[in-house]
């Protein structure tokens with residue numbers, strides 16, 4: 001028993017041990033460099049300097065081939081990494097919506113036609129103009145400057 005406690009104290013993260021004894025220390029147990037997580041960079045970049053999730057903005061380089069579907073008017077895509085639907089309206093406007101279906105939360109069965117997004121989970125359709133009442137897609141504000149689309153959510 002004594003050896004088990006000694007082993008635990010030797011291997012446990014210091015803040016965990018201190019907190020067990022009632023001493024609070026705010027520190028991560030991680031000892032590595034968190035900057036390099038071994039992931040490939042996303043073509044869109046998120047500005048995390050905003051104060052809350054509601055204020056996050058996302059910048060998307062429209063010249064990136066991942067967004068080629070947005071090149072033509074009417075082109076759309078489900079940008080699932082960022083949980084959003086993007087729709088090219090004209091040369092100066094791309095609309096952005098949450099891809100979480102307002103009906104029951106599905107986010108990966110979308111299609112688009114006749115100015116509506118349809119969720120294939122239960123075949124409910126939602127306007128693509130941020131209008132209407134009742135269940136509707138959550139709309140985000142967007143801005144295009146050059147080849148950069150900025151989505152504020």
Ligand code: FES
Nearest residue numbers: 101103104119122
């Ligand atoms: S979850 Fe989308 S229609 Fe039901």
